[in-house]
Amino acid sequence: xxxxxxxxxxxxxxxxxxxxxxxxxxxxxxxxxxxxxxxxxxxxxxxxxxxxxxxxxxxxxxxxxxxxxxxxxxxxxxxxxxxxxxxxxxxxxxxxxxxxxxxxxxxxxxxxxxxxxxxxxxxxxxxxxxxxxxxxxxxxxxxxxxxxxxxxxxxxxxx
Numbered sequence: 001x002x003x004x005x006x007x008x009x010x011x012x013x014x015x016x017x018x019x020x021x022x023x024x025x026x027x028x029x030x031x032x033x034x035x036x037x038x039x040x041x042x043x044x045x046x047x048x049x050x051x052x053x054x055x056x057x058x059x060x061x062x063x064x065x066x067x068x069x070x071x072x073x074x075x076x077x078x079x080x081x082x083x084x085x086x087x088x089x090x091x092x093x094x095x096x097x098x099x100x101x102x103x104x105x106x107x108x109x110x111x112x113x114x115x116x117x118x119x120x121x122x123x124x125x126x127x128x129x130x131x132x133x134x135x136x137x138x139x140x141x142x143x144x145x146x147x148x149x150x151x152x153x154x155x156x157x158x159x
Contacts, residue, residue, distance in 0.1 A: 040119065041116075044114050048110065048111075049113055050086060050111075051107055051108065051109060052086060052108070054105055057080060059079070064118070068118065082102035084097050084105060086113075095119070096119050
């Protein structure tokens with residue numbers, strides 16, 4: 001066999017082994033996530049709270065308890081997570097929100113939230129309706145082009 005064929009077969013074997021390893025790691029991670037989701041569903045409770053502030057910040061800077069930081073994976077500690085400061089009863093607590101509901105959480109309003117530990121799973125309005133953030137409409141190519149031309153002083157007349 002030629003050298004090119006041998007190199008191709010070795011590369012093909014390495015790629016096949018990598019795909020098999022990734023398949024089993026993905027399957028294991030999916031099972032772990034399903035187990036954690038069951039635990040969160042079992043421990044959820046409805047709580048009335050006043051949302052003070054919300055922002056995306058690093059886990060280290062969020063002001064969460066030290067135990068939470070120790071349990072978080074090392075790569076997760078430097079990623080930005082949706083953090084909500086809320087007043088629950090007489091206490092001010094820092095909570096982590098689910099990414100898909102973070103934009104719908106109103107600031108400086110009282111809400112009824114479904115919480116599991118320090119994790120907010122769902123939010124419903126307690127007093128008044130919660131306004132969902134409007135999704136920005138996409139501009140087409142020609143609308144973007146015409147708006148940039150207008151900002152620069154308009155098109156030049158043809159002579």
